[in-house]
Amino acid sequence: MKKLVTGILGSAALVFTASAGWGATLDDVKERGTLRCGVHTGLAGFAAPNDQGEWSGFDYDMCRAIAAAIFGDPSKVEAVPTNATERFPALQSGEIDVLSRNTTWTLSRDTSLGFNFTGVNYYDGQGFMINSTKLPGINSALQLSGAAICVQTGTTTELNLADYFAANNMDYNPVVFQGFDETNAAYEAGRCDAYTTDQSGLYALRLTLANPDEHVVLPEIISKEPLGPAVRHGDDQWFDIVKWTLFAMIQAEELGITQANVEEMKGSDNPEIRRILGQEDDSSIGTVLGLENDWVVKIVSGVGNYGEVFERNIGQESPLKIARGLNQLWTKGGIQYAPPIR
Numbered sequence: 001m002k003k004l005v006t007g008i009l010g011s012a013a014l015v016f017t018a019s020a021g022w023g024a025t026l027d028d029v030k031e032r033g034t035l036r037c038g039v040h041t042g043l044a045g046f047a048a049p050n051d052q053g054e055w056s057g058f059d060y061d062m063c064r065a066i067a068a069a070i071f072g073d074p075s076k077v078e079a080v081p082t083n084a085t086e087r088f089p090a091l092q093s094g095e096i097d098v099l100s101r102n103t104t105w106t107l108s109r110d111t112s113l114g115f116n117f118t119g120v121n122y123y124d125g126q127g128f129m130i131n132s133t134k135l136p137g138i139n140s141a142l143q144l145s146g147a148a149i150c151v152q153t154g155t156t157t158e159l160n161l162a163d164y165f166a167a168n169n170m171d172y173n174p175v176v177f178q179g180f181d182e183t184n185a186a187y188e189a190g191r192c193d194a195y196t197t198d199q200s201g202l203y204a205l206r207l208t209l210a211n212p213d214e215h216v217v218l219p220e221i222i223s224k225e226p227l228g229p230a231v232r233h234g235d236d237q238w239f240d241i242v243k244w245t246l247f248a249m250i251q252a253e254e255l256g257i258t259q260a261n262v263e264e265m266k267g268s269d270n271p272e273i274r275r276i277l278g279q280e281d282d283s284s285i286g287t288v289l290g291l292e293n294d295w296v297v298k299i300v301s302g303v304g305n306y307g308e309v310f311e312r313n314i315g316q317e318s319p320l321k322i323a324r325g326l327n328q329l330w331t332k333g334g335i336q337y338a339p340p341i342r
Contacts, residue, residue: 025231025238026290029070029097034078037063038096041081041180044204045314045322046102055079058313059100061303062121062229066098066245068302069295083179085154088113091232098242100229102198104156115230118243121306122228123326123335125221126160127199129206132216135193141220145170150192152176152183157197160223184208194218198225203320241289247338248296251276252305254329254338259308262300276341285341296341306336 029035039047039060047057055077064074080096091099092114102124103109105117128141128149138144141164151158153176165172175192177183184205187195195202202217209215229246231239252258255273257265266277278285278293286293303309310327311317328334 025097025235026070026241033071034076035063035067035070035098036078036080036096037066038080038082038087038090038099038101039063040101041083043102043180043201044207045318045320046200046204047079047100049079056313058122058309059102059229061309061313062100062246063098065249065299065303065309066242068298069241069245069248069291072292072298072302074302084152085178088115091115091230094232097238098229098231102201102227103230105226105228105230106156109230114233116233116239118229118231118239119246120226120228121246122200124198124200124225124227126157126196126223126225127202127221128218129187129195129202129215130193130218131190131214133214134190139216139218141194141218141222142168142170144172144194146172147193148173148175148191150175150177150183150187150195152180152197153178155197156223156225161196164222198227200227200314200320200322203322204314207319237290241291244289244341245299246306248276248299248341249303249306249309250329250336250338251341252296252300253307254331257296257300257305259301259304262297266297272342 037060039055042048043057045057047055047060049055060079063077067076068074080090082090082101087099087101087103090096102122105120109115110117128144130138149161149172151161151174158176161174175186177186186192188209195205199217199221206212206215206217229242231242255276257273265273266279268274274280275285276296278295278297283293286295289295304312310324314320314322315324324334326335328336330337
């Protein structure tokens with residue numbers, strides 16, 4: 001009996017501890033009044049400051065959407081620039097609340113680093129870029145045997161590079177740098193024959209080069225790079241808020257809910273639209289997350305749906321003009337898909 005009572009009390013203590021810790025990140029964010037968002041140090045289209053220090057970009061908009069869901073104000077975000085090696089300690093230590101920095105979801109990061117990835121906001125793949133004036137006749141990565149290749153250390157990119165060349169029985173000379181800017185500068189200065197990173201990053205980098213038309217992104221995609229926001233283990237409520245913010249943006253696009261029509265859509269007769277916008281009688285669509293029931297309205301009105309954010313920052317309305325590809329909705333030939341919000 002003593003062992004039984006002790007076991008029951010121990011279980012109760014575990015439940016109490018979990019409940020006491022539940023929602024700690026949301027409480028911290030609300031008390032601080034801003035969301036601390038770990039972003040890139042400066043990647044065009046994804047996260048970069050302008051001359052006035054104002055941040056914008058696809059990944060940064062993810063954080064603006066979370067802030068909109070919590071505060072009703074997408075401006076309540078503090079950008080914390082991190083390089084490839086700084087980003088993980090920053091999240092682990094609590095310096096940032098969420099990491100939204102073109103980061104690949106992998107098993108080791110999801111487990112041994114103690115992170116939860118909250119979904120995939122960009123399906124990417126690693127590629128190669130060359131200066132075609134210096135390497136005329138090269139039109140495939142399989143022609144790069146013996147090449148010097150610029151790569152950023154502390155990334156999956158570095159590991160994929162080694163795997164690709166080993167699998168194809170090719171030699172290469174890695175020219176390794178810790179920082180993104182250092183790697184870019186080395187490539188532009190001609191210290192390497194090719195540059196490898198996610199294809200989205202190559203298109204962004206190409207725009208910043210002195211003569212963009214001289215640089216060609218080769219056709220090979222050598223990896224799967226599912227990029228998405230990450231949070232720390234141990235706070236399921238915060239995990240849910242970040243995860244469902246992304247899903248809400250995807251679902252809003254599928255339902256045709258935009259920044260321009262979201263207020264009008266609140267009066268829709270479509271039960272799915274009414275549900276996602278918190279217009280159902282006795283709705284708890286937000287309260288179950290610790291948010292207001294109109295949290296999706298706040299996201300879409302403040303930031304836009306997934307498609308609007310994509311096109312504005314990196315798609316056809318942006319200088320990058322990246323095609324949606326796999327990031328198109330599942331109903332339009334892509335693989336972006338949100339679980340039901342109900």
